[in-house]
Amino acid sequence: MQDEFHRAIANRLEELVDLASGVSAFLEANAAPMETAYTIELLMEEVLTNIVKYTYDDQRRHQIDVTLKLGQELATITIADDGHPFDPLTTADPDIDKPIAEREIGGLGLFLVRKMSNSAAYRREDGRNILDLTVKLRRSA
Secondary structure, eight states: OOSEEEEEEESOHHHHHHHHHHHHHHHHHTTOOHHHHHHHHHHHHHHHHHHHHHSOSSOSOOEEEEEEEEOSSEEEEEEEEOSSOOOGGGSOOOOTTSOGGGSOSSOHHHHHHHHHSSEEEEEEETTEEEEEEEEEOOOOO
16 A cells, blocks of 8 residues: 555546546555545545636646645645646635525535635645645544
């Protein structure tokens, strides 16, 4: 077993399928609790889909680096891309009290990322967006 998973992917939606399979296999091999695995997979899918869809304004291939580390109590997800500067932690929360038909489109995924992670930090470094998320490992007693 390894406690770290790293993969570099291109900014293409089809690459997210292979990445998800790799993350799932890594979490299973490390006996990550089902609830934690679900949270990690959902967070990664939301963040990476947003990066691929909205961070680039050209059709060139860009590299997105994804790292998942499992510690004793926390899982840490780090995602780095060279897209436009964008801090997903500063977007406005959607009005979830409105009926669905009256809500503005967008923002719910990033809202979920902020709510489901135990901590989140963003920084812009060397022309790259870097997002760090932590998830508490919910192990059975």
